Amino acid sequence: MNPLILNKYLSFVGNLFLLNCLYLLVNLPMVLMILFFPASLATLIFFLLPALLITPATVALFATCGRWQREKQINVLKDFFHDYRQNFKLAFTYGMLAWGLFFILIIDALWLLNSKNFLLLIFIVILLALAIMMYLLQCGNIGRFTVNFKSLLRVGIYGVIRYFPKLFFSASCLIILLAILAVAPAFGVAIGFSAVGYFIMTYLRPVLEKLEEEFIQ
Numbered sequence: 001m002n003p004l005i006l007n008k009y010l011s012f013v014g015n016l017f018l019l020n021c022l023y024l025l026v027n028l029p030m031v032l033m034i035l036f037f038p039a040s041l042a043t044l045i046f047f048l049l050p051a052l053l054i055t056p057a058t059v060a061l062f063a064t065c066g067r068w069q070r071e072k073q074i075n076v077l078k079d080f081f082h083d084y085r086q087n088f089k090l091a092f093t094y095g096m097l098a099w100g101l102f103f104i105l106i107i108d109a110l111w112l113l114n115s116k117n118f119l120l121l122i123f124i125v126i127l128l129a130l131a132i133m134m135y136l137l138q139c140g141n142i143g144r145f146t147v148n149f150k151s152l153l154r155v156g157i158y159g160v161i162r163y164f165p166k167l168f169f170s171a172s173c174l175i176i177l178l179a180i181l182a183v184a185p186a187f188g189v190a191i192g193f194s195a196v197g198y199f200i201m202t203y204l205r206p207v208l209e210k211l212e213e214e215f216i217q
Contacts, residue, residue: 029050052095052096108124141208
């Protein structure tokens with residue numbers, strides 16, 4: 001193999017690995033909860049507080065991956081923490097709303113499953129899927145635009161309606177992450193989160209660019 005091509009691939013994987021480590025580092029409370037605290041319907045509420053840190057981390061991950069795709073070269077450590085600090089307040093505020101909704105929908109879904117009320121369960125699952133699609137779009141929006149909370153919600157609702165197919169494929173990438181963690185957990189922990197984040201931004205970046213053009217005009 002050409003040494004230049006080999007170096008390019010090694011650099012790409014190295015950046016993914018470092019980005020993945022940074023993502024897990026800022027989500028360390030959730031990682032520790034998953035490793036040492038038994039997950040059940042009764043203990044689900046205790047996962048809410050560490051989950052609030054996931055949104056600022058995801059915003060930083062998406063922003064860094066988006067810059068990587070646009071500019072081809074990045075300083076992973078500098079760019080990630082720059083995006084994390086710059087967007088933390090808005091990302092944390094939105095994350096409280098989003099994760100509160102996620103937990104309510106998940107608890108409802110588990111209760112309906114236990115009650116064998118499958119008709120309402122399907123409805124709740126659809127709502128959860130839509131909420132996840134909007135969440136991914138908003139994580140991209142926060143890292144790309146300078147917006148207030150009200151504008152963020154308006155752009156998010158419009159984006160889900162206008163670009164539903166691309167957001168559906170973006171959300172589908174999360175299934176890939178779950179499959180990686182189930183089949184090859186070591187590989188998933190090493191680069192799974194950053195790799196999936198990179199692929200999600202492949203779908204989201206054109207949507208964000210179009211939203212930028214539409215709302216600037």
